[in-house]
Amino acid sequence: METRSLENTVIAITGASSGIGRETARALVAASAKVAVTARRQDRLDELVSELGDENVVAVAGDIRDSATSQSLVEAAISKFGRLDSLVAAAGVGLYGSVMDGSDEELSDMVTANFLGTVWSVRAAVPKLREHGGDIVVVASVAGLRGGANEAVYAGTKAAQVVFAGAVDRELRTEGIRVTTMCPAAVSTEFALGRGRTAGDPQLDEYMRPEDIAAAIVFxxxxxxxxRTTQWAMWSSAQGS
Structure with a gap:
């Protein structure tokens, strides 16, 4: 199968300060794309721009729970690079525990970040993608396909992403916009550390790496x-399914 060149295409990425989002930015720039990135931590974004070069990256610090952040990200991509070709919605937070664990505020923040953050970023990107077609990649989780003990609310947010992305794909397919949901199982990142995961846990060494998911996104x-690939689920070889 031949592949399309990503040279000089412009891709917006949410959640780019760490984990899958950060590795996706690196992989896309390595594939000669330009990226517009957002996350809450300005210092991490500054490091990424310094590493990848400001000719390849434009960064906007902000909270994905605020719809204005997604609008600012798209505007920055257009201002810097003149177009927008794709969106990778990788921002999200995790909180593992029983359905009774976590405060009301923590659960509300997770629902807003994981689901509404995805909605806001898609709504911001679609008007520009409609101009010439493009891709939307939503980073969800296998938790959204099957659920699991001690992740009920988190799994609910991921299921919402999966259903939302599938519906948007059916809605926009005829306009040349493809929507893919990435559904990885456990990935070794700082995700949910102190919120159900423990730094230094040997089990983290058995999980997939964020660069594995980034490579799948680039592909x-x-x-x-x-x-079009509408859904891609992936597991570590060491992790049961």
């Missing part, structure tokens, strides 16, 4: 326009 964006 998806490189697929010829005649096909």
């Amino acid at each position: 998806t964006l490189q697929q010829p326009r005649r096909l």
Whole structure:
């Protein structure tokens, strides 16, 4: 199968200060794309711009729970690079525990970040993607496909992402916009550390790496326009499914 070149394409990425979002930015710039990135931590974004070069990256600090952040991200991409070709919605937070664990505020923040943050970023990107077609990649989780003990609310937010992305794909497919949901199982990142995961846990060494998911995202964006991958679930070989 031939692949499409990503040279000089412009991709917006949420959640780019760490984990999958950060590795996706690195992988896309390595594939000659330009990226517009957002996350809450300005210092992490500054490090990423310094590493990848300000000719390849524009960064906007903000909270994905605020719809204005997504609008600012798209505006920054257009201002810096003149267009927007794709969106990777990778921002999210985790909180593991029983359905009775976590404060009301913590659970509300997770629902807003994981689901509404995805909605806001898609709504901001679609008007620009409609101009010439493009891709939306939503980073969800296998938790959104099957649930699991001690992750009920988190799994609910991921299921909402999965259903939302599938509906948007059906809605926008005829306009040349493909929507893919990435559903990885456990990935070794700082995700949920102190909120159900413990730093230094040997089990983290058995999980997938964020660069594994980033490579899958790049491959998806490189697929010829005649096909679309609507959902991709992936597991570590050491982790039961």
